[in-house]
Amino acid sequence: MRRLATFWLRYRRNRGAVAGALALAVILALALLGPILYPTDPFDMVGRPFSLPFDRFPLGTDVAGRDILAGILNGGRVSLLIGVLASLSATIIGVALGAVAGYYGGRIDDLLMRTTEFFLCIPSFVLAVVLVAIFQPSVVTVTVAIAVVSWPSVARLARGEFIAHRDREYVQGCRAIGMPDWEIILLQIMPNALPPIIVVSSLMVATAILTESGLSFLGLGDPNLVSWGYMIGVARTVLRTAWWMAAIPGVMILLTVLAINLVGEGLNDALNPRLRKR
């Protein structure tokens, strides 16, 4: 309880982070509750195409007469879901590989790190495009593709943390009493190594949302689901006649990514006490 209180005290000091958390809460609430409170199907042709915002429909209609507000609410769900799931899976993969590599060192480290470097040296967006194109776009393949291109940075970070901790006295103490390796990794080092990883993976959510938007914009999103990137892709061809159609989902992506970055900053301040007096 006290730890949580000190965490909040530290977090609160960063005003931007508080604003980001608020904005993120609002966006999450919209994505979760929006489709329930505003149950229009985002693919339904509800009215005349190209109708202006604040006319018959709150945010107007798109090129095919579909309600843009419904698209924003449902698209938020998809964008956030893919963002969170992809970054969560990337974190799990990255931490697992990084922990093993960092803890054991030697050949295992070499093998795992060369593999990681292999992924790091390919531009991540290009690799994601290739993966989705090969495995056909669907919500699962897009999430997996984003996770696959995102884990290497987490792995490098986790490895660094584990190397720093593996020869500390408390770890040596654990070894001396005969604690098995998995217990040392999971229960002893992990809690100490986790704070910087949490920061990185929270920022990764933002990158994942951007990657998903990029894929959808290129027409490589799940064709059965609306996402913000898809909405921009649809509006792209009519940018000269109806700029707002692309601007609305664009602003949503901007706000979400900004909010997540601010929250990540706040987490960094709160979880890394060494940096807190920057």
Next chain:
Amino acid sequence: MRSTGILSLAMAALLAGVTAGNALAQPKKGGTLTYTYHPEPTALSTIATTAVPVALISTKIYESLLEYEGAGLTPKPGLAESWTVSPDSLTYTFKLRAGVKWHDGKPFTSEDVKFSIEQIALNYHSRGRTYFGNVAAIETPDAQTVVLRLKAPIPYLLRAFQPSETPMMPKHAFSEQEIAEKKVRQARIMQEPVGTGPFKLKEWRKGSHIILERNADYWKPGKPYLDQVVLRVMPDGAARAIAVEKGEVDLAPTSALPPAEMQRLSKLPHLVASEEGSEGLGPIMWLEVNLRDKPLSDVKVRQAISMAIDRDKLVDVIWYGNGKPARGPIVSGNPNHFDASLPKFEYNPQKAAQMLDEAGYPRGAGGVRFKLTQNFLPYGEEWVRQAEYIRQELGKIGIQVETQSLDMGGWLKRIYTDWDYHFTSNFTHNYSDPTIGVQRAFISSNIRKGASFSNSMDYRNPRLDELLLKAAGMQDGPERKKVWNEVQAILRNDLPVIFLIEIGYTHIWNKRVQGLITNGISMYTNWDSVWIQ
């Protein structure tokens, strides 16, 4: 008083100007017509490929034996001054025009005609076999006479002599080696054309433009009116639209602009947007349905699907008004074969749902009767929007549709080689005769693995096969029309494909361009009568 006098004088002058303007419907010589299309042609002959950009430009350079008038393509004399058909329809005799010269100055003779059909069209044109497969022999009794002897009647033979379909090529421009080694498509003439047409190649700067200039020795006296025809290559759709809007480009043929831009430009006072002039191509779009498995093998299900789609809405919203709801396999713009008594397909989702109930597919959990996967032709944005619309409408009658997106190669493989699909949007051309464009998709002998735009549905109807073969061997007339009417009725009822819309090709041009629309293949004619005001 005086000011009124001046005013009325001005009015009179204005009126005179207006009437003069009308009387001035007399063609004017000179000027340049600039058009834009993307992509750039890969060659300057439809023998290399019949792709739209190639056909657009090469038809100004090459001519065929005949010219055509009106949407129904009534044959008129062209390089052939006159022709006769024997009563048994097995012998066609063409009298060639005297004094016609190739762009290099050599005379055009019956030998060139024989060569163009036997060696070139038959072997290299993608529809050459359909047109000339039944030709037994071509005789050239003298330099101005060509006689085609047929094994069986070819009812559409007189429509085969279009500049894009059977271009006349100069025999002397090909080496014997090119013919013997089947290297015709690599011949130099594919890039440096020598035709008989009203325009000849002046300059081709790849990636930028092609300039055709007036052929001063053209056989029609006083023609062409234009000094030059210029193709400007512009890869970006928005840039093409701006060029047309600003008047830098006079013409954007065959839907050369993005639909949203076409809609915007069609409202501008100085531009004309028209769907006329492509009746001879007859583009039609449908949902191709795999009939191998249940539930799509059930005709009731297909009829319900057909009834669940609002074709008017598709045309208006997805295609920005470019097109018409289809009423059967033959496009309504084809006056010779379309059965005008056919009604529109009914749109009635309630009835569609009821039909599915009756057919034994009750709604299950979540209102879903059964699930299907759909593919779509990967030709661009509109095709995706259409797939989304169809998924939505079918969802309302309890058919849960999942959309799968594939690239062109993957699509062709899945539909025509693997036959592994439920339904997909597809788009083909009727061409000038249903035997050329319609038969191939529905005749059971064309259920061939790997053959694109064939009968991928596995549709087998012996009665229809019989009718299609019968029509292929008949001369056009009321009897043949009756056969086609029955074909249309059968296909409308069986729905081996769900006919959706006749996609319109929209041509947009500046009002100063005159005389552009002359027949059903207006963009594929030689533009010798086009002029600039």
